[in-house]
Amino acid sequence: MPFVGVGLTLLILTGSSFFVLGAYYQHNDFLHKLHRLIQEDPYAFYIRDKLYDTLQLFNPRYLEQLDGSSSRMSEIMKYGFPGLDDIRVYSDFILSYDRRNRVAHWVYEHLHASCLKPNGSRVRRQEEQYQPDMNVPSNFRSDLTDYKHSGYDRGHLAAAGNHKSHQTHCNETFFLTNIAPQVGKGFNHDAWNNLEIYVRELTERYGSVYVCTGPIYKPKRQLRGVRDLENTQTMVEKWCVEYEVIGANTVAVPTHFFKVITVESKLPGGSPYMEAYLMPNAPISSNTNIRDFLADIRDIEHIAGLQFFNGLRRSFFFGTNYPTSSGIYRNFE
Secondary structure, three states: OHHHHHHHHHHHHHHHHHHHHHHHHHHHHHHHHHHHHHHHOHHHHHOHHHHHHOOOOOOHHHHHHHHHOOOHHHHHOOOOOOOOOOEEEOOOOEEEEEOOOOEEEEEEEEEOHHHHOOOOOOOOOOHHHOEOOOOOOHHHOOOHHHHOOOOOEEEEOOOHHHOOOOHHHHHHOOEHHHEEEEOHHHHHHHHHHHHHHHHHHHHHHHOOEEEEEEEEOOOEEEEEEEEOOOOOEEEEEEEEOOOOEEOOOOEEOOOEEEEEEEEOOOOOOOOOEEEEEEEEOOOOOOOOOHHHHEOOHHHHHHHHOOOOOOOOOHHHOEOOOOOOOOOHHHHOO
C-alpha cells in the first residue's frame, strides 16, 4: 500500500509538471503571436502596455525582451500616436486618414541620415507616381482628377526627399493619402519647401529626427448678421471655420499646415528637443524667415484635435515653445 501512495504522488507530481510546462510553453507561444500582432497592428501597439499587464503570469522579463525587439512601426511611433482614426502603415511612414476631408489627419516619420540617401541604385521621383491608395474605400478616396485644374499643387506631407533610401519608400509618398492641396508659388515651392529642407538639415546634423505633419482648418473672426425676435438684423463678430474643397470628391483645402519636429540628443540620456511650426496655406514672402512660424504645440493640438507625446511629460522635452529665434544650434548636441 505505501508503494501505491508513492506512485500516486509521483503520478500527480508528473502530471502537474507537464501541465505547468505545457501552460508555460503555450503562454510563451501566445506571447510570440501577440508580439507579432503588436508589431503589425497599430491599435494593438497602442494598447500593448495594457495587454502586457494582463499576461505577466510566468516571466515579466521575457515581455520586456519582446517589447525591446522593435519593428519599423514602433520606431516611428516611439513618442506615441497623436490620434487613432483610420491608421495606415506604409513602409517608412505612418498616417491617420481623414475620410471626410480626403486628406490625412497627420503623417509621422522617423528620419535618420540613411533615409536621405539612395541605398544602391538611384531613387527616381516622377510625376506619374502620384496615385490614389486603392486600400481606401472608393467613396472616401481622393483622385487625381480632383487636383486637375484646381489651382493647387499636390503637396506632400511626408516629403519624398525624406525617403530616398529605397524606391518603394519614395513611391509610397506619392499616394494621395499623403497628399493635400497646397498653394504652389510662395508656399509649396518656397516657404514649405524651406521647412522641409530645414528638417533634413537637422537629420544630417543630429542623426535622429521625428516629424509629424498635418493640415489645420483654423477658425477666424467674421462679421455675421444675426436677427432677433423682432426680425431686426445686427452685425456681430463670430468665430467661423471656412475652407475650400476641390474636385468631385470634395477634397478639403487646409487653411494651414503644421510640423512638429522632435530631435533626439546624441548624448546618452540627453533630453529630446522639440519645435512646432504652423504655416498658412498661402503665398508667403521670400523675405520671411521660417522661424516666424514657430508655434505653441498646445495651439496645434487644440485646433487639430490631436495629442502629441501622449503619456510623456512635457518637461521630458526642452524647447517646446519658441516664439522667436531658436537656440538649437547653440544649446543642443
